[in-house]
Amino acid sequence: MKKTFRKTTALLLALLMLVSCSVMAFCEETVQAGDAYYEQGDYTLHYTVIPAEGAYKGRILFLHGFLYSGSTWDGAAQIMSQNGYDCYLVDLPNYGRSTRENQDITPIDREELVVGMMQTIAPLDEWLLAGHSMGGGVALNIACDHPELKGLMLFCPSEIQMPGEKVLNPFTQSALFQKCFTGMFNAILRSTPIVKLALFMVTKDWSYASSYDTTILTEPLLRDGTATGIFYSMAYARNTDLDAIAGISVPTLLVWADSDIVISQSNTQNITDALSDAEVHTVSGSHLVIETDPAETADLMLGFLK
Secondary structure: OOHHHHHHHHHHHHHHHHHHHHHHHHHHHHHOOEEEEEEEEEEEEEEEOOOOOOOOEEEEEOOOOOOOHHHHHHHHHHHHHHHOEEEEOOOOOOOOOOOOOOOOOOOOOOHHHHHHHHHHHHHHHHEEEEEOOOOHHHEEEEEEHOOOOEEEEEEEOOOOOOHHHHHHHHHHOHHHHHHHHHHHHHHOOOOOOHHHHHHHHHHHOOOHHOOOHHHHHHHHHOOOHHHHHHHHHHHHHOOOHHOOOOOOOEEHHHHHOOOOOOOOOHHHHHHHHOOOOOEEEEEEOOOHHHHHHHHHHHHHHHHOOO
């Protein structure tokens, strides 16, 4: 009787483990590719999912820089996906297909929105966080608050230093300013030669700038409310606290570009000094290295994650 009970119990436990493993495998395989949305308060965040191929190794959230959208990470994310990582490319507020901020919206920190989105998908201790430029500054703030993150990968991160709502809101709430700035902003975006010239100035690579499909950059920015929404994001941005980021314990990859004309030397030095335990690399390229050289970007990530 006792032997029969033990055998039955062992069989049931084995079946339970098999079912659990099957459910876990099924959950990993059912990550849906394509567009998704997260809602919180007055905000809707758009993000794109590129599921892992082959053996699953982890999940990465990618944050973009100023004037861009999650698509700036497409090339590197495709490579990371091929190497076993679920990739989530989010559009921060006022960019891509996410909410445009205005005076009718109750502000929520970008950091809080991103963390909220992540937590609806998986616990924070299962996430790797990658950030470029402005997105790197947002990622730093998140890592200050959440040491449980698995890893932090920063490419040309920007030290965010905005004057705040008291200075900027008189502009953002002025109808005349909104009309004038929006008109100028949209006129520039509709001029393909000006956009390509700007890309050349940043990258110093005319073949890249001249062949670039400018609609990838300009179409999201031409959505209603983008121009003034950008000023709202500046007004309510959470600034970088160098003392706080010096206390980050999350394993960190820090990458700079040797021909970056966007990030100042003082910005580079401040963040490098604060992240004294980071794995630091300087690569050949411009501020847009994640787009101009996605293969090297992915190689650095994969090397860090080994």
